[in-house]
Amino acid sequence: xxxxxxxxxxxxxxxxxxxxxxxxxxxxxxxxxxxxxxxxxxxxxxxxxxxxxxxxxxxxxxxxxxxxxxxxxxxxxxxxxxxxxxxxxxxxxxxxxxxxxxxxxxxxxxxxxxxxxxxxxxxxxxxxxxxxxxxxxxxxxxxxxxxxxxxxxxxxxxxxxxxxxxxxxxxxxxxxxxxxxxxxxxxxxxxxxxxxxxxxxxxxxxxxxxxxxxxxxxxxxxxxxxxxxxxxxxxxxxxxxxxxxxxxxxxxxxxxxxxxxxxxxxxxxxxxxxxxxxxxxxxxxxxxxxxxxxxxxxxxxxxxxxxxxxxxxxxxxxxxxxxxxx
Amino acid sequence: xxxxxxxxxxxxxxxxxxxxxxxxxxxxxxxxxxxxxxxxxxxxxxxxxxxxxxxxxxxxxxxxxxxxxxxxxxxxxxxxxxxxxxxxxxxxxxxxxxxxxxxxxxxxxxxxxxxxxxxxxxxxxxxxxxxxxxxxxxxxxxxxxxxxxxxxxxxxxxxxxxxxxxxxxxxxxxxxxxxxxxxxxxxxxxxxxxxxxxxxxxxxxxxxxxxxxxxxxxxxxxxxxxxxxxxxxxxxxxxxxxxxxxxxxxxxxxxxxxxx
Ligand SMILES: Nc1ncnc2c1ncn2[C@@H]1O[C@H](COP(=O)(O)OP(=O)(O)OP(=O)(O)O)[C@@H](O)[C@H]1O
Ligand SMILES: [Mg+2]
Numbered sequence: 001x002x003x004x005x006x007x008x009x010x011x012x013x014x015x016x017x018x019x020x021x022x023x024x025x026x027x028x029x030x031x032x033x034x035x036x037x038x039x040x041x042x043x044x045x046x047x048x049x050x051x052x053x054x055x056x057x058x059x060x061x062x063x064x065x066x067x068x069x070x071x072x073x074x075x076x077x078x079x080x081x082x083x084x085x086x087x088x089x090x091x092x093x094x095x096x097x098x099x100x101x102x103x104x105x106x107x108x109x110x111x112x113x114x115x116x117x118x119x120x121x122x123x124x125x126x127x128x129x130x131x132x133x134x135x136x137x138x139x140x141x142x143x144x145x146x147x148x149x150x151x152x153x154x155x156x157x158x159x160x161x162x163x164x165x166x167x168x169x170x171x172x173x174x175x176x177x178x179x180x181x182x183x184x185x186x187x188x189x190x191x192x193x194x195x196x197x198x199x200x201x202x203x204x205x206x207x208x209x210x211x212x213x214x215x216x217x218x219x220x221x222x223x224x225x226x227x228x229x230x231x232x233x234x235x236x237x238x239x240x241x242x243x244x245x246x247x248x249x250x251x252x253x254x255x256x257x258x259x260x261x262x263x264x265x266x267x268x269x270x271x272x273x274x275x276x277x278x279x280x281x282x283x284x285x286x287x288x289x290x291x292x293x294x295x296x297x298x299x300x301x302x303x304x305x306x307x308x309x310x311x312x313x314x315x316x317x318x319x320x321x322x323x324x325x326x
Numbered sequence: 327x328x329x330x331x332x333x334x335x336x337x338x339x340x341x342x343x344x345x346x347x348x349x350x351x352x353x354x355x356x357x358x359x360x361x362x363x364x365x366x367x368x369x370x371x372x373x374x375x376x377x378x379x380x381x382x383x384x385x386x387x388x389x390x391x392x393x394x395x396x397x398x399x400x401x402x403x404x405x406x407x408x409x410x411x412x413x414x415x416x417x418x419x420x421x422x423x424x425x426x427x428x429x430x431x432x433x434x435x436x437x438x439x440x441x442x443x444x445x446x447x448x449x450x451x452x453x454x455x456x457x458x459x460x461x462x463x464x465x466x467x468x469x470x471x472x473x474x475x476x477x478x479x480x481x482x483x484x485x486x487x488x489x490x491x492x493x494x495x496x497x498x499x500x501x502x503x504x505x506x507x508x509x510x511x512x513x514x515x516x517x518x519x520x521x522x523x524x525x526x527x528x529x530x531x532x533x534x535x536x537x538x539x540x541x542x543x544x545x546x547x548x549x550x551x552x553x554x555x556x557x558x559x560x561x562x563x564x565x566x567x568x569x570x571x572x573x574x575x576x577x578x579x580x581x582x583x584x585x586x
Contacts, residue, residue: 181432181442181449188418188429194380195416199492200404200433209439255420 008258019164023157032160034272036228039160039167042264043221044241045248046174046257047214052246053254054183055210056190058115061102062218063242064122065095067129069219070226070236074142075135084148088166088223095219096212103211107204122237129234141233145226159228166224170217171261177213178257186210187255240278243285250292329392331356331531332408332500337376337386339369339555346372348555350386354500359522359532361542361563364552365575370535371413373552374504378410379403390499405434407499411489411506413535419478423469423488426477427460428453430492456495463491466521483510487518494525502533507541515541543567551575 018025019035026032044066051059069091076087106117129136136142149158177183189196189203196203226232244267252263271281330353339347347369354360364370375381377388379400388395395403404410409430418426432442435456441449464470467487472480477488486506493501506522507515515538522532522545536542542549542563549566551559553575559566566572 176443180445181428181453182439184421184425184429185432188421191418191420192416194400194412195418196429197380197400198378198404198410198412198416199430200401200496201429202399202401 016168019168023153023160029154029156030272033156034269036156036160036163037225037272038265038268039163040221040225040228041244041248041268042261043167043170043174044218045245045252045264046171046260047218047221048245049249049252049254049257049260050174050177050186050210051214053249053256053260054178054186054190055207056186057107057111057118057207057211059118059211059214060115060242061099061118061121061211062214062245063237063239064118064125065099065215065218066222066225066241067122067125067237068098069095069222070232071129071136071142072219073223074145074226074232077145078142084227088220091223092216092220096216099212099215100208103208107207107211122242126234126237129237136234139234141231141235143231145230145232147224147227156228163224163228166220170220173213174217175257177210182206182209190255240282243282243289247285247289247292250289330354331391332377332533333387333389333392334373334377335387337373337388338384339372339376339381340384345555347376347383350552350555350557352550352557352560354531354533355548356499356531357526357529358548359526359534359546360548360550361546362533362535362550362552363537363539363542366537367554368552368575369555370552371504372555374410374502374535378408378502401433407496408502409493409496409498409500410502411486411493411504413504413508415482415485415489417477417480417485417488417492420476422474423464423477423480424457424460424473426488427463427492427495428456431456431459431495434496459495459497460491463494466524467491468517483514486510487521490518490521494530500531500533502535504535505537506534507536507538519545 019039022035023032026035044062048059048062051057051062072094073084073087073091076082076090077084080087082090102117102121106114106121109117130138132138147159147162149155151158151161153161185196185201185206188199189201189206193203222236226236248263248267249260251267252260271284332354334353335351337347337350338345350369350373352360362370362373372381376383376386377395379395379398379402383396386396390403390406390408393406395406395408398406418429421429435452437446437449437452440446441452461470461473464473467490469480469484469487469491472484477485480488490501490503490506493503503522507518510518519541522534526532526545534542534546546563549559549561549563550557551566551569551572553571558571558575559569561569
């Protein structure tokens with residue numbers, strides 16, 4: 001792991017360079033299309049990681065925010081006549097405000113009730129998307145969306161750069177949070193809330209922060225995603241997306257940053273490369289989730305970390321340390 | 327005498343008719359080690375929870391330095407200078423031992439979230455001061471070499487030391503230890519005793535809950551005894567040893583104070 005730590009800087013620099021140059025080395029426009037998904041899904045997965053992996057809240061509300069962001073941006077552009085970037089920012093702001101309200105109430109509950117409320121919230125968003133037809137246009141959705149084409153590249157090259165221009169700073173922000181004292185505090189709260197409180201930490205404030213940041217970023221990711229698809233309809237709230245984000249977090253390792261980035265990219269590419277149908281994908285994802293939770297409950301990164309712990313255990317004979325076991 | 331460091335007045339707590347804590351009052355003097363002993367289930371841990379806000383009292387008042395703590399959340403009480411450890415040892419398993427200690431002091435170091443996210447000058451100053459304090463405490467408890475190891479790899483007794491060091495991190499007014507040597511190897515008990523003695527010499531005030539009566543009698547200037555939720559004795563170790571009610575309480579539960 002020490003070697004891997006030292007390699008992180010160069011690896012990340014190389015990864016960013018490769019990502020920026022991607023439209024020029026990608027084998028096909030289809031590969032660029034997959035890369036757009038990877039960029040946006042990874043942000044949504046990392047946002048879920050902040051809420052679930054760090055703050056310990058299994059939140060199905062992420063899917064709701066993905067949808068709210070998508071609809072707000074579409075309505076902003078189509079009905080309110082906003083330029084596209086203000087529409088995306090509005091999407092993030094609306095998600096943040098809704099998350100603050102929902103979180104303020106739901107974070108008073110215990111973790112299990114929170115899961116239930118987060119599901120109910122997303123179902124409510126889905127109902128609005130389907131039935132509030134004056135605003136959302138129901139099942140027909142809002143077509144005619146599109147991302148700007150500043151460079152006039154072969155499609156979807158320009159869309160890719162829009163996605164990247166959001167995803168890289170968003171992941172940067174999430175990295176800063178994860179590596180900061182705030183990230184450490186979230187992990188501490190997830191592990192032992194009572195201990196954290198005995199240390200003067202107010203769990204609800206930290207969790208609300210994670211919930212609001214994750215909602216805003218997921219909302220903007222959802223917005224860019226539907227502008228890339230060119231249409232938003234209730235399918236944006238399909239459980240498939242939630243399952244995808246969740247599997248990325250679990251395989252990558254709850255509470256791990258780079259693990260989830262790698263899982264986000266791989267889990268966007270693999271199913272496409274293997275040309276799975278959507279149904280087959282749902283089944284395989286379900287199986288993978290069960291296998292991962294059974295055999296690698298802390299993901300790949302967690303497995304690496306456990307090995308590092310083993311090294312410490314072997315390196316320090318208990319007899320040489322004070323206050324051994326009874 | 328000046329105002330007591332901690333004052334508990336008429337604390338009561340019942341669970342479905344069981345009086346876990348009944349009318350318990352005591353006050354602690356700054357700079358002393360006070361022990362609280364009593365048979366299993368006599369209400370010691372519940373009293374700690376009532377004082378530190380982890381459970382709400384049915385009745386009674388608590389104050390620290392004359393300021394009322396009643397009704398405050400546990401985190402607010404911790405920030406006001408009253409730290410505690412738990413009977414069932416608690417550490418953050420995946421965090422490094424040093425991080426365990428830093429986390430224990432972060433909320434009162436004068437820096438906010440924005441400082442922490444932006445690593446402001448103020449944050450860096452507070453952070454290096456906290457690291458120095460952590461190094462000092464890890465040295466004291468003999469875990470300095472392990473500072474970067476995840477706390478999960480430690481033995482039970484070592485985790486208790488990390489929890490103790492954590493409670494001391496913010497230089498609290500008072501530390502309450504709920505059974506700091508329960509389940510700890512007898513040869514190591516003396517080391518814990520020496521650690522507490524050194525901290526006490528440096529002016530730290532303690533309330534120590536223990537079953538190990540010898541340990542407590544050696545360390546403390548004052549002993550409070552609970553039995554079935556009630557305070558039955560309160561005095562110097564010598565007074566308490568000679569107290570009829572105390573002997574009876576311990577004999578009644580088949581545990582003698584001499585070697586419990
Ligand atoms: N959450 C609870 N629900 C019901 N009864 C409880 C609860 N917590 C404690 N009790 C009861 O309250 C009484 C006091 O318990 P407490 O844990 O305070 O005792 P203690 O003196 O700390 O004991 P020990 O030495 O075993 O730690 C016991 O009879 C216990 O069974
Ligand atoms: Mg107890």
